[in-house]
Amino acid sequence: MKALANFCWPEDDFSGYNRARIFPDGKGMIEVTNLTKRYGSRTAVNDISFTVARGEIVGLLGPNGAGKSTTMRMLSGFMPGTSGTVRVAGFDVFHDADEVRRRIGYMPENNPLYPEMRVREYLKFRARLKGLGWKKSRDRVATVMQQCSLTDVSGRVIGQLSKGYKQRVGLADALVHEPELIILDEPTIGLDPHQIRSVRTLIKSLAGKHTVLISTHILPEVEMMCGRVLIMFGGRVLASDTPENLQRRMAGGSQVIAEIAAPESVLRAAWELLPEVVQFDVSPAEGDYLRCALTPRDGFDLRPLVAKVAHDHGWPVRELTRTRHSLEDIYVQVTKPTQEEENE
């Protein structure tokens, strides 16, 4: 677990700046404390704690089987945790279940719907189950159908709709009772790129008015939509930060790529002379150029130095970049099993 330790939020990180940011009024939208869920001997969620502030869009990121869906099920009140507490808008999910359910719009994994019902009929049925009155539910259904661009298909049978439309029906259902918190479990899974884009736009438009928690294992999605990422793996929350901060934290280990036209032996000697270069790799590129991948000493930006070396020798340079770690690298690094775990 050593590799992971770097990415875990230090305990005190929570208390100072972040706490003030997350709890402007002293309480968050979601407060999860030491939540654990065991199925028999298998631990699906292992002692996780996190908070989500009002109005935030938070992505719950992790590979399949990381415990994302289980966490969401516990948040929605479908099933309780083995231990620990979940509070939504200050209410305990199990002791004040009705208060919490009024405030949550939940779309489970795979977006289950009744295929034999018509869109308007289904949404009205759901609105009634969520405690809306006759007139109120009619108005709200009309509003969410417009919001989710479903007005054209309001009379169609759900089973005959395309997957993108079905997904929007699921979203409309989650929104119909104007919940403060919206929990979406893999909302874009199985959609084509156009549909994904429209669903993303829809979710983005919810920011500010609603608090949104989205689970996904697709990285660009998180980078595009979420203000903060929780990385889950093996039932634990390993990291919690903005996508940019996570990238910054990784920047220390980033490499500099330079393509330079020079004799290979001289080039190698030049890099060996530089104390700032910890490791280098030189390989032939297109034309006369050689591609150098240089790993700097901790946190050092090698680019000016490389430019200077090339300038001094009069070598033409056609590329000089620092590789930015994408969230993908962070994700892979955080979630890859460490040596000890692999040996076990």
Add this chain to the structure above:
Amino acid sequence: MNVFLTLLRRELASFFLSLSGYVIIAAITLLIGLSFVVLITGIAGQPFTAPVTEMFYSTFYFWLILLLASPVITMRLFALERASGTFETLMTTLVSDLQVVTAKFAAAIIFYLVAWLPLLGCLFIVQHFTDQGGTLDAGTVGGMYLGIFLIGCVFLSLGCLASAISQSQMTAAMISFVLGVSLFSLAYLAKAVPDSAHWQSQVLACFDLFDQMHDFARGAVDTRAVIFYLSATFLFLFLTVRVVESRRWK
């Protein structure tokens, strides 16, 4: 109450606005009609004193309908929601477990009673051709429908339980069929054991569905039987609620 009615409406719609619902009704009507043809040809030409309803109970078709129809009606109720995942969306709205179970059961029993209505038509026809007043006495017909209703409650609540514990409709249907047949064969056992003061035979006598239904068909309502059916129904529905709740403590 509003939530209950909303749920009931949707359950009824899924019975009556689907092809499968009408296929079940058609199958039951066919069996009722068939049993009447057999019954009428059997008694044709010879005078008989018992009401037709009473004769009807003694045909095996009645029990066949009960044993086959109740698993088919109830198999979908919980198993389909579980399999498709809608159980999760349903249970995270403002509904209670009890409301869900009672609404599903109520819809099943209403559908079941509607499916039995063609029997009235058969009785009318018999009355029309026998020109005897006693065929369609309100008391006996009422008693018969009460019997159909009560024994239906038992078998349908059993079906609800079977559906709640299974993931697939087929499993649900098989479990409830097997349980139904077991309950039914207890009646045979009760017949086979001679009457005695032993508590075993007294307990078995409670399961003597034939005799009890025979009484209902004659228009005699025996409170012991009524209480037995109602308490069995409550037991099975209570167990169903517990199974639905089990996600909380599993």
